[in-house]
Amino acid sequence: MTDFSDKYSVLRDFFGHRAFREGQEPVIDALLSGRDALAVMPTGAGKSMCYQIPALMLDGITVVVSPLISLMKDQVNALIQSGVRAAYLNSSLTPAQYEAAIANASRGMYKMIYVAPERLCTASFRNLARQVKISMVAVDEAHCVSQWGQDFRPHYLRIHEFLEQLPYRPTVGAFTATATDQVRQDIVRLLALRDPFCVTTGFDRANLYFGVVHAKDKYTETKAIVRENEGSCGIIYCATRKAVEEVSEKLTADGIPCTRYHAGLSPEERKQNQDDFIYDRVNLIAATNAFGMGIDKSNVSFVIHYNMPKNIENYYQEAGRAGRDGNDAKCILLYSGRDMQTNRFLIENSNENPDLDDETLEKIRERDLYKLRRMSDYCNTSGCLRQFILDYFGEKRKCSCENCSNCSGETELTDITIEAQKILSCVYRLHQRNLRFGAVVVSGILKGSGSQRVKQFGLDTLSTFGIMKDETNTKIRTIIRFLEAEGYLTEGEHSTLMLTRKSAEVLMQKNTVMMRLPKKGRTKRSETAINKEQILGFDKTLFERLRKLRARLAGDAGLPAYTVFNDASLREMCVMMPLTQSAFAEIPGVGKVKQERYGRYFTTEIQKYLREHPEKKNFKPEALGESGSLTDIIKNGAESLQGTDSELSLTQLSDDILTQLGISADKKPLKEAIQSWLINENYLTEKIENGQKKLAATILSEEAGIVEREKLSSINRAYTAVLFPKTAQEFVFENLGEILGS
Template identity: 50%
Template structure:
């Protein structure tokens, strides 16, 4: 067994590497820079943790959030690895102690916030160390075209230049377009890096977009249906977080909240309640989650649509990090688009950018938002839509998303499509400029709206042509026509216009056949059933033991063993230490520390059943 496999087995409890891991590790061990683009849960951290235990000296890991550092350092310590972090959560005496132990050779990995890299006291310490490797986690943050640009990441380049010798450099990210990947390579000045993109697919995640009439009822039904599984509910605003969390609590669900408007102490307590499984549902804005290493999140629900597919995939990807099956469900309404546009226009402060750069950033934001809206409205495979966005090939249908599994029916809507397209064109001809989809629908349905009459739109020949068609169906048809490239919505002003392809339908007889998919019907909150009970059996018994051990040690339960490890343990039901070491995720250190208790629990369960 070679060194990297021995480390993998002894400290992390796995027999084989996932795709791309072994090659990246070999490159770093040989002194070559490396750049890995791997999905959340794809094992990025092992790509620098394994070589850190084999290279002489210390590995510095640049990480964006305190929660990420704390989680990973806790997990490493539980695996028997010397690791520490330096960030603003520590007092100065605590930082001094970390530095003394670092100089004494007690740590192999040091996690550092980018803001601290150029601090005089920190530089004075690291310049006395043998820095074997610098690993940049969440590397997309270094690109101003990325969805999480952090100017502090630009300090990494100067930090590397201040070291006595340049160490090997590793960069990792889960979500990066081709442009962002180019920025990472260029800004970090990676030297002949081995670049591996293992793919963005997460087969264990099931994606679904729902269009409920009442989001609160739908959310309540979804959370109740998932029983005691841990989940995250993302909302776009602080007010929405407060309302949703209160609603769940009023219906007896174990929920807490997280957003930037809460006092720091309350945010920390709420996050700890979720990490330690004292609360099973976290309702939060996007201020929560980046770098959260909680492996047993069984579902991520989006109460509102995010502003980009990068943000959505990163947030949804916090489910199923241990490889277990998990759900990623987005509740969509047209109001989400208006909210997202408002947040986009009043969000990031781009004053530091030139006028040209600001314009490019704003245009990029609009393109991202349009792609996100397209995901919410498509009838095609949702997984395929995401993979298309990131430039990865895929099959036409994945069989594991809401669109692929939904019952479908084809309907010829050629006549209605011509009415819609004709109405769009007649509005523009009449006014000299286009209007948005909402006004087009009002005209088609013969609305008596004051604005319709003021503009004289009630005199158009298309006025009232779809009077008997419900508004959601007309909207769905317009979405479909836009998805098929017949309509275009201006990303700034929202006006709808015809494309060249629309002429094929209006004038050249092209039919329009729309694929309709069945939408789930949710019970009202008052009629919804009780939460499902967690499955019985050995798995449940092992989870109970894990929780007891975790509480005794004061750590999150998933740091003892992940859900996937417990599931494999329950399936194998080992009765000896050698058998326990065959369980995925059980390394030598953890087997020695926890093996006896878990083997006794397995024997007890078998005797009682």
């Protein structure tokens, strides 16, 4: 029987993990101590674990408030698969099912109840709340309580009312992935959190590649990305139903099966199409942003935004549906100036909250237009895209990520000072005549347009008329948007262009303007696309066999495949090749219930595969005893390792060890183990530099052969690197037994 006083036992026995992720443990400790908590963690960082573990350890029931029916179903199904007694209450249940769930809850049959916010104030649920002990209320997607958040839901404002009417106040935890500082303050105030423990683990998703493509032909670009990631799961977000239909029809006609999802479809077709995607019957779906909010599908490898979203919050949340399994994934935004016009029209003509007064509605429109401009700035910046996102959410950390289209060498800084001076001069000449126009008219003047508006206002007599006639309108407008993003221009009333203090420096030739443009003869996208074989890092044939086994087991139970095991667990099985039940229990994501329920199926399949492919037994896992673990393989092969004359980084050294031993596996755990040991033994230390942890040498580094070298990054920024020459490599090899535990 599980010892519920031990959070580590709960983590291991129910969820199959041996260690907490960053930020989880202090939030769990706060909730267990009875203190309210607010956790802002990126998608995939394990927010749900922060309230699920306390829920299993506290007396009584935990109520989880969630706005998303499909997410409730997924999470409850996953909990049941892990041996947790849980249920959900929402509009998808029939009256009989709802009453049965209420009755079971009142008899103490559940540890967790997921409920839609509008259900909290119903008579039946309030009656239940008076009968049972509610030890904790967890508010998921907590940003929905703020009208300044990207997804305001009025029913969230009634959560505080529900709490006030309980016989006693339970501990309250609030959780979200995307919240600006203002929204975080709203969450604390509107949920009336009491002295909350607040943690923000950061908004960075290091495994996500961010790219912006200024696409002339969006469909051709989309098809190329999909082809490069053939066999992987992907979502294509479109701004309109028409675009969804167009993209899905064209892809299907081109031999790429693609389903669709938008509000214009019947409820039956929406459910069928969503299930086809969730249950891996189809790998690709084109959808409006109504899709995915409640989808916990972990193996999405790429997300394409066919149109620019209205704000960065929505973009980051939608893009964040990629790479939830921790594997590398791509988030590509296809941009055109028309996206800005479409979104501005939608915002200015929106009336999503008819209950609000005119003054509040106007403030919301002003806020939304500001957020739209920031979204456009993201699409036009020459800086690091990841840095832009982190800055937007208030995370003060400098980075050159090398994992976005602006940092990865696909673009190069180009001097556009002359072009900028021409554009700024045109705006200045208009101001001299007390005229204000937007980007379309300004680009027309510079191009030498003979349009009616140009002639009507005598703009063809300006000295700047036609001075960029050899450039395309698209290029001129792209540079204008870039100048806005970089603060050389700003928008006035009715989207007219206005000069700033920075623009004066350019006009007076005191400053140069550099813009990132695609490299001439740049690397083809197919050469830089995600290589699925590289991501998997193991025998693909076995992986596909395990996926089919998972699909069959999930189908028999009527569940999405990833609620049985996610792809990350399957990959570990392919690396570790567990042949016994005890070895299977060591796989991350395998708790006691899943071991008992599925262990024999997967170990039997692996044994069968190895009998059919004896050449795959070169590492002889059966000779390593019952565990057959990757750690044992590395320790037993340490004596055969040889150093290289090159100075290696810690990442390169870890990769080299695995390569020499013929192991295809994620190098991160090995790297972390070596780094931790070197720090504990004082051969290395950590220091904070620009808000980031950096490795540094100590007085004992020389003894281990470790050196520091001055290096230049790809953007010519100097930094100090810790490197391992041949003697340091051999020092690590000699101590691998101790590093990995003797």
